Amino acid sequence: xxxxxxRDIRRRNRFCVLQAVYAAEGHTSRQEIAQATGLSFATVGxxxxxxxxxxxxxxxxxxxxxxxxPRARLAINPDRGTLVGVDIAExxxxxxxxxLAMTALRSVEIPVDPTATEPxxxxxxxxxxxxxxxxxxxxxxxxxxxxxxxxxxxxGGVSVFSPYWHWHNVPLKALLEQRLPYPLYLDNPLKASxxxxxxxxxxxxxxxxxVVTLRxxxxxxxxxxxxxYRGVTNSAGEWGHTxxxxxxxxxxxxRSGCVEAYVSAPGIVQTLRELAPASPLISNDDALTxxxxxxxxxxxxxxxxxxxxxxxxxxxxxxANLVNLFxxxxxxxxxxxxxxxxxxxxxxxxxVAAHHAMSDPFEAVTLQLSTLPHNPASLGAATFALEGFxxxxxxxxxxxxxxxxxxxxx
Amino acid sequence: xxxxxxRDIRRRNRFCVLQAVYAAEGHTSRQEIAQATGLSFATVGxxxxxxxxxxxxxxxxxxxxxxxxPRARLAINPDRGTLVGVDIAExxxxxxxxxLAMTALRSVEIPVDPTATEPxxxxxxxxxxxxxxxxxxxxxxxxxxxxxxxxxxxxGGVSVFSPYWHWHNVPLKALLEQRLPYPLYLDNPLKASxxxxxxxxxxxxxxxxxVVTLRxxxxxxxxxxxxxYRGVTNSAGEWGHTxxxxxxxxxxxxRSGCVEAYVSAPGIVQTLRELAPASPLISNDDALTxxxxxxxxxxxxxxxxxxxxxxxxxxxxxxANLVNLFxxxxxxxxxxxxxxxxxxxxxxxxxVAAHHAMSDPFEAVTLQLSTLPHNPASLGAATFALEGFxxxxxxxxxxxxxxxxxxxxx
Ligand SMILES: [Zn+2]
Ligand SMILES: [Zn+2]
Numbered sequence: 066x067x068x069x070x071x072r073d074i075r076r077r078n079r080f081c082v083l084q085a086v087y088a089a090e091g092h093t094s095r096q097e098i099a100q101a102t103g104l105s106f107a108t109v110g111x112x113x114x115x116x117x118x119x120x121x122x123x124x125x126x127x128x129x130x131x132x133x134x135p136r137a138r139l140a141i142n143p144d145r146g147t148l149v150g151v152d153i154a155e156x157x158x159x160x161x162x163x164x165l166a167m168t169a170l171r172s173v174e175i176p177v178d179p180t181a182t183e184p185x186x187x188x189x190x191x192x193x194x195x196x197x198x199x200x201x202x203x204x205x206x207x208x209x210x211x212x213x214x215x216x217x218x219x220x221g222g223v224s225v226f227s228p229y230w231h232w233h234n235v236p237l238k239a240l241l242e243q244r245l246p247y248p249l250y251l252d253n254p255l256k257a258s259x260x261x262x263x264x265x266x267x268x269x270x271x272x273x274x275x276v277v278t279l280r281x282x283x284x285x286x287x288x289x290x291x292x293x294y295r296g297v298t299n300s301a302g303e304w305g306h307t308x309x310x311x312x313x314x315x316x317x318x319x320r321s322g323c324v325e326a327y328v329s330a331p332g333i334v335q336t337l338r339e340l341a342p343a344s345p346l347i348s349n350d351d352a353l354t355x356x357x358x359x360x361x362x363x364x365x366x367x368x369x370x371x372x373x374x375x376x377x378x379x380x381x382x383x384x385a386n387l388v389n390l391f392x393x394x395x396x397x398x399x400x401x402x403x404x405x406x407x408x409x410x411x412x413x414x415x416x417v418a419a420h421h422a423m424s425d426p427f428e429a430v431t432l433q434l435s436t437l438p439h440n441p442a443s444l445g446a447a448t449f450a451l452e453g454f455x456x457x458x459x460x461x462x463x464x465x466x467x468x469x470x471x472x473x474x475x
Numbered sequence: 476x477x478x479x480x481x482r483d484i485r486r487r488n489r490f491c492v493l494q495a496v497y498a499a500e501g502h503t504s505r506q507e508i509a510q511a512t513g514l515s516f517a518t519v520g521x522x523x524x525x526x527x528x529x530x531x532x533x534x535x536x537x538x539x540x541x542x543x544x545p546r547a548r549l550a551i552n553p554d555r556g557t558l559v560g561v562d563i564a565e566x567x568x569x570x571x572x573x574x575l576a577m578t579a580l581r582s583v584e585i586p587v588d589p590t591a592t593e594p595x596x597x598x599x600x601x602x603x604x605x606x607x608x609x610x611x612x613x614x615x616x617x618x619x620x621x622x623x624x625x626x627x628x629x630x631g632g633v634s635v636f637s638p639y640w641h642w643h644n645v646p647l648k649a650l651l652e653q654r655l656p657y658p659l660y661l662d663n664p665l666k667a668s669x670x671x672x673x674x675x676x677x678x679x680x681x682x683x684x685x686v687v688t689l690r691x692x693x694x695x696x697x698x699x700x701x702x703x704y705r706g707v708t709n710s711a712g713e714w715g716h717t718x719x720x721x722x723x724x725x726x727x728x729x730r731s732g733c734v735e736a737y738v739s740a741p742g743i744v745q746t747l748r749e750l751a752p753a754s755p756l757i758s759n760d761d762a763l764t765x766x767x768x769x770x771x772x773x774x775x776x777x778x779x780x781x782x783x784x785x786x787x788x789x790x791x792x793x794x795a796n797l798v799n800l801f802x803x804x805x806x807x808x809x810x811x812x813x814x815x816x817x818x819x820x821x822x823x824x825x826x827v828a829a830h831h832a833m834s835d836p837f838e839a840v841t842l843q844l845s846t847l848p849h850n851p852a853s854l855g856a857a858t859f860a861l862e863g864f865x866x867x868x869x870x871x872x873x874x875x876x877x878x879x880x881x882x883x884x885x
Contacts, residue, residue, distance in 0.1 A: 071481070071484070074481070074484065216835055225835065226835070273706070273707050285800075289699065289704070294699070295802070296683070296801060296802020296803065296836065297683045297802055297803065297804045297839050298802055298835055298836060298839045299802070300799070300802040300833060300835050300836040300839070301800065301801055301802040301836075302800065302802075303799035303800065303802075303833045303836060304799065304800060306799060306833055307795070307796040307799050307800060308792050308793075308795065308796055308831055309721070310721055311719070311720055311721075311792065318833075320830070320831060382718050382721065383718075385717070385718065386717040386718055386796075387800075389710070389713035389714065389716060389717050390695075390711065390712065390713065390714060390717060390797075390800065390801075391706060391711055392705070392706020392707055392708055392709075392710040392711040392712075392713075393706065393707065394707045420730070421718055421730060423710060423713045423716055423728075425626055425635065425636070425708055425710050426706065426708060426710040426711075426713060429707050429708045429710070
């Protein structure tokens with residue numbers, strides 16, 4: 066049985082308190098945090114004292130309600146330091162710099178030369194991008210998170226398998242940390258997006274959440290009891306290659322009938338091709354085709370509507386399976402496909418899922434579109450760096466020592 | 476975010492220590508428990524002191540190893556009290572009495588009159604069965620667990636929906652507790668079987684486990700980090716009615732293509748009917764037919780082998796989906812179908828799952844047959860009563876008081 070220690074609880078409560086501060090968007094108070102988290106006022110007080118002490122929170126003066134003691138206004142201290150989120154994709158690498166309030170300060174994007182995708186080449190691009198992003202204030206960086214496509218082993222920072230470049234067991238963190246003297250955190254885009262939703266999206270309101278990413282590839286991230294669920298080898302949520310249609314369409318993975326072959330951007334384009342091989346909506350770029358389908362459906366184009374209907378049917382069946390298996394509170398649909406096809410796709414999905422799912426878990430779940438403004442993979446990667454900073458013994462370990470020092474010096 | 480308290484940790488560590496004692500099958504020592512659980516020697520010492528104090532454990536003398544201090548032999552104290560497990564099925568109710576070492580002392584079975592299945596009728600049978608089972612030693616019963624088919628709300632003890640008798644929101648616990656003055660725990664057979672496997676089966680060795688129950692209906696129980704996973708409305712694991720074949724066979728639930736329509740006992744009989752409508756293996760009783768298929772396949776009957784091949788194909792595809800989604804360490808297959816078709820079915824399942832699952836999570840998982848000797852639903856129901864007894868504030872709350880008393884009186 067998994068062991069829990071007092072330190073696990075302390076870290077978890079710290080995350081919990083800080084998530085409530087982020088969710089307040091502006092400032093909040095100890096009283097409001099206690100209410101929002103269900104933690105005791107004493108626990109909240111302790112956590113806040115720590116977070117003030119290390120400079121993650123700041124006090125912004127006092128509210129003076131009608132009765133009772135004035136309440137200290139608490140907020141994230143954006144100037145405590147910066148976090149970097151890196152989204153490594155097939156054709157480009159995107160870098161975002163965030164202050165501690167997770168406001169994006171600036172971005173850098175570097176194209177990937179398709180003829181130079183050896184680990185050393187990509188590492189070089191990452192180092193260059195981070196150099197440009199943090200120029201002049203490298204010493205303010207608290208940590209760097211990297212979203213690496215494919216299967217990732219986060220503890221060791223290893224890219225176990227990367228589908229684009231056929232990497233196998235690349236020790237990316239080791240390659241980088243010689244030249245990037247910051248804490249580095251690696252995981253894949255699904256896990257990163259899910260962390261972003263957990264801290265800054267639907268996870269603010271619910272503890273049991275499935276984040277469905279629909280783009281060139283598809284996958285899910287599962288949040289259980291407010292924690293990202295990883296499975297025993299960090300492979301949990303490989304929904305894209307679960308079977309949807311026995312002996313169905315060939316999939317990019319070499320199998321047939323996978324969910325991804327039907328509800329990814331290329332899968333949806335394939336559905337369009339099957340319905341209307343010569344459709345003028347089809348272009349060489351799947352993203353443009355998806356956008357064209359959305360626009361055509363909005364003006365009532367029958368073929369485009371049928372593509373959305375069929376896609377929603379496929380999606381609804383597999384969503385029903387997820388609802389039956391995981392019994393979550395919320396499912397969030399995001400990325401390319403969801404942002405273009407949006408509510409029309411979700412409406413069909415809901416209708417079909419309502420038929421296929423068991424009624425009790427279906428009544429318990431809400432299906433909704435993502436509301437996150439940023440690239441969730443990059444924001445999520447930076448969130449791993451935030452979590453790492455907050456969980457770090459060094460960040461909090463020396464509080465007692467510093468307190469003692471301060472007491473002595475005053 | 477889900478709140479953890481010091482009490483949660485204490486209870487969890489207590490379960491952890493006690494599971495290690497059960498797993499030792501005989502006696503063990505503080506040193507071995509610390510090794511098996513990874514808990515500190517101090518924590519183990521505290522937990523053991525508590526468990527000795529309330530009589531759950533007993534010291535059986537000392538081992539004298541070559542060097543060092545002699546080690547106290549620790550074992551479950553079977554005479555501390557008894558636990559009752561009740562498995563409510565469609566045609567009969569099975570009652571088992573266990574001592575605290577979870578040795579089955581005796582059983583009672585009462586048939587259900589199919590014309591008298593109102594909640595009050597069934598409650599009457601339960602009260603009668605428990606009366607017979609515990610006659611003369613009712614005061615030794617520490618708790619009663621009931622496995623109730625269908626959807627159950629364990630906190631309130633409500634049968635939300637029972638498929639056999641079309642119960643809706645029956646407050647079964649409230650009906651019983653007026654006349655059964657014991658702590659009562661209700662959940663469904665899948666959850667109960669999973670608890671049994673968690674404490675006394677494969678869960679002894681692994682923390683991330685899926686228990687697959689294959690009988691007239693099918694379903695899974697999911698163990699994550701050593702804890703039964705319930706989802707937000709206790710519906711998680713409704714695998715039987717996830718879709719396997721789009722627009723496939725009609726299912727008992729009214730949908731089509733559900734997993735249950737292919738890998739349950741009736742589903743397998745249906746596969747046989749489709750292959751050989753006049754097969755002499757077919758009888759009116761699905762359990763007999765499944766046994767006949769197993770026996771025929773063992774002597775090389777081609778049709779029987781083909782039924783197993785097809786069933787393993789269906790099972791393999793859906794097992795691959797579960798492996799991809801949950802990334803578990805072990806999957807255990809149990810009940811009627813698994814016990815009859817056994818390794819031959821599991822072999823096909825492994826082969827097909829190996830093709831359909833992603834290689835990383837498939838390499839991480841072991842597919843195995845159940846090794847539990849008893850009716851897992853009844854054992855599991857009694858396990859809920861055990862967990863309830865161990866989690867009860869009253870069981871442990873008065874330790875400090877009693878210790879003080881003892882100190883005073885000596
Ligand atoms: Zn695939
Ligand atoms: Zn069904």
